[in-house]
Amino acid sequence: NAGVTQTPKFQVLKTGQSMTLQCAQDMNHEYMSWYRQDPGMGLRLIHYSVGAGITDQGEVPNGYNVSRSTTEDFPLRLLSAAPSQTSVYFCASKLGSIDGYTFGSGTRLTVV
Amino acid sequence: DQQVKQNSPSLSVQEGRISILNCDYTNSMFDYFLWYKKYPAEGPTFLISISSIKDKNEDGRFTVFLNKSAKHLSLHIVPSQPGDSAVYFCAASATNTDKLIFGTGTRLQVFP
Numbered sequence: 753n754a755g756v757t758q759t760p761k762f763q764v765l766k767t768g769q770s771m772t773l774q775c776a777q778d779m780n781h782e783y784m785s786w787y788r789q790d791p792g793m794g795l796r797l798i799h800y801s802v803g804a805g806i807t808d809q810g811e812v813p814n815g816y817n818v819s820r821s822t823t824e825d826f827p828l829r830l831l832s833a834a835p836s837q838t839s840v841y842f843c844a845s846k847l848g849s850i851d852g853y854t855f856g857s858g859t860r861l862t863v864v
Numbered sequence: 865d866q867q868v869k870q871n872s873p874s875l876s877v878q879e880g881r882i883s884i885l886n887c888d889y890t891n892s893m894f895d896y897f898l899w900y901k902k903y904p905a906e907g908p909t910f911l912i913s914i915s916s917i918k919d920k921n922e923d924g925r926f927t928v929f930l931n932k933s934a935k936h937l938s939l940h941i942v943p944s945q946p947g948d949s950a951v952y953f954c955a956a957s958a959t960n961t962d963k964l965i966f967g968t969g970t971r972l973q974v975f976p
Contacts, residue, residue, distance in 0.1 A: 756907070785964065794870075794968035795908070795953060802962050810963060842907050849962055852898055852910030 754778050758843050758856035765833040765863045773828040773859050775843030783846045784826040785810070785853065786818065788839040795842065801826055802849075833863045867891045868956050870967035877974050883941040885970050887954030890935065894956040894965075899928060899939045902951045902969070911952075912939070944974045 759774045777784065785800040787810075797810030799818040807818050815837060817829040826845075830837060840860050844853035869888045877883045885899075895916040900908035914921040914928045914937065921928050927940045941948055954967040 783962065787966070792873075792968060795955075795966035797963055797965060800963060808963075811965070844907070849957075849959060850896060850913075850915070852900075852913060853908075853964065855907030855909070857905075857907050 756843055756845050756854050756856035758841075758859050760859060761857070762860050763862070765830070765861065767833060767835060767863060769833050771830050771833065773830070773841055773843075773861070775826045775828065775856060776824050777826075777845040777854070778824065779845065779847070779854070780823060781845035781847050781854070782823070783849070783851075783853075784820065785844050786816070786826070786828045787842045787844065788812065788837075789842060789858075790839050798828065798841075830861075835863045837861065838863045865890070866968070867894075868954055868965050868967040870952075870954055870970050872970050873968070874971040874973070877944045877972065879946055879974055879976050880943045883939075883944045883948065883972055883974065885939040885941075885952050885954075885972065887937050887939075887967055888935055889937075889956050891956070891958065891965075892935070893958040893960070895959055896957045897928070897930060897937050898955045898957075898964070899926075900953045900955060900966075901948075902953060908953060941972075944972075946974050946976065948972060949974050 786798040787795040801820040898913040899911040902908040
């Protein structure tokens with residue numbers, strides 16, 4: 753049972769480049785979310801999904817897109833990377849609304 | 865505007881004593897609260913939760929207290945152990961939104 757798998761673990765991008773951070777879970781969880789962690793800011797919600805085909809914006813959605821075509825996958829797309837998007841990104845999933853999230857191990861992204 | 869606040873960035877406690885981590889929230893719609901623990905280079909792990917219909921929830925050495933009138937919750941760890949040294953995040957959600965909002969975290973250090 754792999755849990756929540758995030759790829760890649762590390763990435764360096766140039767300003768203006770685009771990329772997709774992958775997230776997959778094998779627990780048949782309905783809920784999935786993307787967070788970014790920055791020093792002194794805690795974890796901030798980017799986008800979330802309550803089921804396949806349903807996504808919504810979190811606290812800091814600008815510059816990011818998501819889609820949820822399957823229950824298992826929830827990719828996060830950076831459209832045109834900016835240095836302000838340098839951060840550690842965490843994907844998480846949970847079964848139901850009152851369950852605790854299971855987090856992946858994170859993707860450390862640096863935009864130069 | 866930070867809806868979930870952890871005003872103490874760090875806390876140092878001697879092994880065997882009680883650790884008390886505090887969290888305040890501003891959104892009166894929040895009705896479910898969780899605590900997560902995070903070690904460096906890992907994703908957060910779920911620790912304990914509490915619904916707004918309760919004022920206390922215990923799980924082994926961990927107890928969460930909720931004071932709805934003060935919009936305040938706390939996590940008590942008794943007795944504290946060196947392995948408890950980590951960053952602790954408070955999080956809150958409202959059932960009508962499914963967004964889970966995190967605080968900025970408190971770094972707990974338990975020394976021998």
